[in-house]
Amino acid sequence: MLKLHFAPNSRAGRIVWLLEELDLPYELNRMDFHPKDLKSDAHRARHPLGRVPVLEDGDVSIYESGAIVEYVLERHKNGGLKPRVDAPEYPDYLQWFHYCEGMVMPPINTIVVQTILLPPDRRDETALSQARRLLTKALSPVDETLAGKDYLIGDFSAADIMLGHACFMANRSGCVTEDMSNLKGYIERIAARPCFDKAIHM
Numbered sequence: 282m283l284k285l286h287f288a289p290n291s292r293a294g295r296i297v298w299l300l301e302e303l304d305l306p307y308e309l310n311r312m313d314f315h316p317k318d319l320k321s322d323a324h325r326a327r328h329p330l331g332r333v334p335v336l337e338d339g340d341v342s343i344y345e346s347g348a349i350v351e352y353v354l355e356r357h358k359n360g361g362l363k364p365r366v367d368a369p370e371y372p373d374y375l376q377w378f379h380y381c382e383g384m385v386m387p388p389i390n391t392i393v394v395q396t397i398l399l400p401p402d403r404r405d406e407t408a409l410s411q412a413r414r415l416l417t418k419a420l421s422p423v424d425e426t427l428a429g430k431d432y433l434i435g436d437f438s439a440a441d442i443m444l445g446h447a448c449f450m451a452n453r454s455g456c457v458t459e460d461m462s463n464l465k466g467y468i469e470r471i472a473a474r475p476c477f478d479k480a481i482h483m
């Protein structure tokens with residue numbers, strides 16, 4: 282049985298969402314998003330930085346949300362969520378899958394650090410407003426690619442599990458501007474998926 286090490290309001294939600302969409306059974310180790318759990322010796326043995334998500338599958342233990350998504354699709358996929366390698370959508374699928382951690386999450390990380398993790402007296406307003414601007418800029422091509430499409434490559438795919446989750450988080454931080462109407466609609470479609478709703482409220 283797959284075992285997911287999870288904390289609420291984190292990227293671990295992506296893996297819950299994936300496993301629910303694929304209808305795969307899994308066990309959840311629910312931790313608090315707090316150093317007492319994430320930085321414990323037990324969790325550092327699974328992830329050297331004490332982060333989530335981590336997935337265990339028999340003798341396999343793997344971290345990095347994108348790697349976990351690919352691992353699950355290749356070893357356990359239940360009929361899809363990614364185009365074939367020779368499909369015309371495949372390059373776009375790869376691009377948007379990796380755009381998530383490569384371009385969208387770095388400014389989100391800074392926003393979380395500067396608004397939640399650091400104590401108020403150590404926060405840096407300049408770093409925060411730079412990150413907000415950068416995030417809005419990074420979302421602009423996502424808004425453009427969604428013109429006339431429900432999902433990033435047309436049909437729902439694992440690229441939406443990665444980048445759609447990041448877009449939902451970006452919207453919560455107020456960085457999706459009103460003129461990004463394609464992206465606003467996309468986030469509504471993502472939020473309306475029952476498996477996403479389950480993952481985000483877990």
Ligand SMILES: N[C@@H](CCC(=O)N[C@@H](CS)C(=O)NCC(=O)O)C(=O)O
Nearest residue numbers: 291292319331332333334345346347
């Ligand atoms: N690139 C990694 C990032 C993992 C990561 O930073 N996870 C955050 C939650 S979203 C975390 O565990 N933070 C706890 C901490 O920094 O102490 C991934 O995609 O899995």
